[in-house]
Amino acid sequence: MTVVRALKSGDFEAWLPLWQGYLVFYETVLDDEITRHTFDRLIDESTNMFGALALNDQGEAIGMVNWLTHPGTWAREDYVYLEDLYVSADSRGSGAGRALIEHVNEWAKAAGVAKVYWLTAETNKTAQQLYDRVATKTGFIHYQVDK
DSSP: OOEEEEOOGGGHHHHHHHHHHHHHHTTOOOOHHHHHHHHHHHHOTTSSEEEEEEEOTTSOEEEEEEEEEEOOSSOSSOEEEEEEEEEOGGGTTSSHHHHHHHHHHHHHHHHTOSEEEOOOOTTOHHHHHHHHHHSOOOOOOOOOOOO
């Protein structure tokens, strides 16, 4: 059975291969300094960034989720943006992805936020099969301007 728990300061070595797998999946390369900075913010209680690991029966990290909160213009309560979600290839289909999303949803409910939302690649059809079961597809198209 998958167990999901908050990231702790000693989790870098368990989190790192999952983070790297996530970056490879999205064909992204980041400097090691950015990776370390990201992890440090996820465990820093003074930021609005959070992370959790999914562990298998042997206590091994098989998935990770990172999220942040921010104010919105359509509600008094904050929103949760689920920014990063990844399950190792050999653990897909185990329920770890669903458990990670449920963890964020439970956290968000306890925090009193208005909604949880996320983006995924149009080509990520495997993940969309799960997302279509646990959330509502909004129909919005994502644009960005890199600086």
